[in-house]
Amino acid sequence: MATGRTHRPATRSRGIPEATVARLPLYLRALTALSERSVPTVSSEELAAAAGVNSAKLRKDFSYLGSYGTRGVGYDVEYLVYQISRELGLTQDWPVVIVGIGNLGAALAGYGGFASRGFRVAALIDADPAMTGRPVAGIPVQHSDDLEKIIAEDGVSIGVIATPAGVAQAVCDRLVAAGVTSILNFAPTVLSVPDGVDVRKVDLSIELQILAFHEQRKAGEEPGEETAPAAAPAAPPAARTATDRARAGVEGGRKGPDGDAPAVMPA
Amino acid sequence: MATGRTHRPATRSRGIPEATVARLPLYLRALTALSERSVPTVSSEELAAAAGVNSAKLRKDFSYLGSYGTRGVGYDVEYLVYQISRELGLTQDWPVVIVGIGNLGAALAGYGGFASRGFRVAALIDADPAMTGRPVAGIPVQHSDDLEKIIAEDGVSIGVIATPAGVAQAVCDRLVAAGVTSILNFAPTVLSVPDGVDVRKVDLSIELQILAFHEQRKAGEEPGEETAPAAAPAAPPAARTATDRARAGVEGGRKGPDGDAPAVMPA
DNA sequence: CCATCTTTGTGCACGCGTTCACAAAGACAT
């Protein structure tokens, strides 16, 4: 999964474990599907299968919310949809700003899902003056000079960063200063934020690298390649004093500076 | 973080914990930045700060790879870049196919990052005949009829699903049948795959909902709203027998069938 | 009203991941 929680130790809000919170949206999605098919009740076994989790885990998760099931019967679908929605804060409207309307930002803006579950795209913001006023997904792009004003006027507390990595921290700082307390970061950078601000990151590059790791493991079951993989790079680990600071130039030809690489993938 | 691992219990490949594997790309990114600035060595403390983790955790992570540091000095940047790259399987070329060239798929194809770290977009695939042949990000879109052929010819083992949720499982099945063993799923669905296939998911909707949960917690510190939140929906939890199956019609006006909602956001 | 059967809710144990804290290793100075 492309999600990665950030160093905030999970807060443990009202005793609901973070791992459980992360699964609630999964349950909600499965329950919504059942609701649309007018299924009145569902057992933990069925729902767990639909959500791709263990049934015991599901029951324990629900137990943190209270006892909403009926023994011998299961869970009332509609009631559970409401309870989870309420728990997740989806019964209210969350205005969201998207900063950085490049390929990805535009794609995010285009997905109608924002509106469908309590999230509303309050504004699209980009630093490029050429973008200003141009409608993307029906919403006119505003210039980043007005960022603070937009946040304040619409009472935005959730921001999505889809900018190049080089400016992500600066954008983040401005968002936080303006009052945003939750950030979803698509830029390939570690954001540092003050306490009380939540950051979640979506990083395609990291996900692919994790997959590559496992893929390599699946493919390469041939033993004996640990030592000296033939085309090794250069330096042995423990033979180089600190005085030996004369650098031999950066190895292969990685190119430009890292800072302004396009969002999501670079490294 | 928008990533979510799937039910595969992590395999524990050669003793490297899954949690460590997930952090290696983070370290690699920080190290690459240092490398570009020609920094020769780095201490665990500095590198940990750059990667946004604890220094003890970083040292333990590296200890799983072997002892690549020098006491009293730190780690050799270039050497560590190579070792981690090798461990992640980034020293080889990974052809990747992207299935579903809508807004998101096009955005993914457009990010040059694929090429920069061992990943290469081998093909873009879409089911819409109108898309076939049209170049997206310089790569011509191919029709999904040829999916199996493309996978086989290019030896693709990693697939990215950016289709609507309704067809994601079908696409997944075809990819797996054709030989793909790692899947990055952007569609808001739980994919079921046979053993030996890795699935990671990126789900914007889930990330936002998790943020909303914490956001609600931050905002609402006013006590006493647990019981009966005024505009409650309907049914009490435990008063409805199983014979009472006469459904009262699906509540509020959620609209279309869930299946073909646009990728990433819907639920 | 009682017996049976289904399904929830949870006590308990286990394993993974994180963190602390320190000994060992090596660089550097004299």
Next chain:
DNA sequence: ATGTCTTTGTGAACGCGTGCACAAAGATGG
């Protein structure tokens, strides 16, 4: 060569999350 100082590598403890397995709750049928 010896001592000091820095930084790694890791043993050990702790806490969270997971899964088992079962008792309690309630529905259903006679």
